[in-house]
Amino acid sequence: MREMKDSGVEWLGEVPAEWALRQAGQLAVQTKVPNEGMIETNLLSLSYGKVKRRDINATDGLLPASFETYNVIGPNDIVLRFTDLQNDQKSLRVGRATERGIITSAYVTVRPLNPSYSRFMYYALHAYDLRKGFYGMGAGVRQGLKWQEAKYIKLPWPGDAERDRIADFLDEKCDEIDRAVSAAERSIEEYKAYKNSIVNQIITKGLNSNVPMKDSGVEWLGEVPAEWALRQAGQLAVQTKVPNEGMIETNLLSLSYGKVKRRDINATDGLLPASFETYNVIGPNDIVLRFTDLQNDQKSLRVGRATERGIITSAYVTVRPLNPSYSRFMYYALHAYDLRKGFYGMGAGVRQGLKWQEAKYIKLPWPGDAERDRIADFLDEKCDEIDRAVSAKQAIIADLKAYKQSLIYEAVTGKREV
Template structure:
């Protein structure tokens, strides 16, 4: 790893998002360093379809591009290796996307994006890192006046930035390439580990709620495809006999606050807060809409459940914690309907799913066992997710501090 120190002499750059910079660095306006690319893909001369996703420009299959017809690509822009692509649309609604990508090959990309071509190609990677740092600071959201849905090149080209000498740029780019590659490897390893632990957790839950804890128990065929063998003394029931289910009530977005007295739960966890509640006690909430429909949350206290959540309460003879693990083990997402714009689960569909069901004593034993082992696994997952967050935060600060002269790479 290269040694990092600070510059001895600094000055105020006069640029709010950058602050102080080394005294010999020079301030530029973006239009002095780039031109806008508007080379249309006439007659489909280029067929290497590219897309900007999570800050990376990736290839897509031109023969199955999410419903677009081949004729649509006439209006796409041809971009080259070293071009910088900005996604400056949907600024009002999307505050999480990474909006800057660097092209590493020739191809075509939607003209809805703004493409910049550095006048001096030796600046490409450095300018990318600099604009990426600006993006990480959410700088694009503050450009222009008022609430903006999007920006155009005429506005972005006025962005003021700083550049060091060419030899410094080369050193910084090499350093960031190496450091970011190492950090990305660690992040990817941690994410893969999280996925494996989640998979392991799911398999433990499934085995416990469908096979029980006694490996010597007599088994029989459940005649339920996703379960297979089950303990011979267990029963089979539709979910409607194990719990009551009803959809929550609608709240418009304007009624939901960032802070307040009672939490509001949608189909995928907490959405905000509201001054009233429509449920009190301990319940399970099943998400009923979207790609993650079928997820299950255990909720306790006073809360508001929206129409995107199925509020579920155990009946007599059913232990709530066991029901929670049973619903998780059933993978309810498999029953989602795809007939609408997004996947969805109806209350009727969920209620009529058949599943296995043990006596109350075994329910308690199973839920106690799963509480302990899942707590241990969840702690490991939480630690790894904290590591991912720390690595991502470190990477962001490393890029920003290096390209704005807060750190000197020797």
């Protein structure tokens, strides 16, 4: 058992007795090399705590007026995102470059005085970030931080050989954990694709593959069972607008990943309205449609179904089926339309918004009452089964990430000897 000492630094606690402490500014200097004349075109970004390549010709995301304002960085440089510390306390804010490239000058880039310092220093700053050390250090409206303040952060500093040994250990272990996380994430995507294919297949073709089919005359549907009808969405539901005046309802709901879920009305994170009295009161079986920003966001699921009374932002369109028994099948039909990207291209205005007045003409498949219920029952059961499998994978990912964070902290503070 190695001898430990109190570091005198709150986030570190005890460290090995023979270890030193160094301020970050004693180990690295800030580097600013503007990309004037476009001397470099290898675009890099800081994403999930890793410095990764991006396509400089891509048109998605925020784009600068010119990449000449970006900084040229090199292998072993450490990138720090010190912006918006007040509002975003989830992002990983430290990355390490492994190649030459350019990165936004909104980030702080520092260059270790010796390249051999780079890996351990990155892990130490990453551990500090995981302990939420940067939060509360910032200044200004959006709580920004400069290297002039951050350079005084105290880091543990073993001898050369031990630093390399710890960095080698963490490189190997983190890579192993990252591979396991990636495998679980791929599995989740496969489950989601399987779920989407089932919803689309059953909503458009039914449960019995042996029935006669007919051309629906609707592009997104293709062939449907011969005895099925078609209905416009507006023949099945009406828009409902019930303002929450006088705060008659406090059960806050939101549309997230295609599900209408409860939110804490007293939470302070995320965008908050001036008043929840502007929200709409909705009830069980209502269908919620997010028709905003169709131009820029083509990934979000835009249809959800309420299972309880509550309030939801009036930026969403809420419709109430003419008969509660229509609700589940209509939700799945609109969800299938959404999965086929049907809403995109329908919108108008700068941000491509859509109104119920246009959406109500969408044609949906419409079996008889009994068959609609059978299909909804089947999809409820199947989707719930897949959602449980996805949740199990997500729990594994959360455990792996927590283990990785614990491993990094214990190794760079010497609490785990490697």
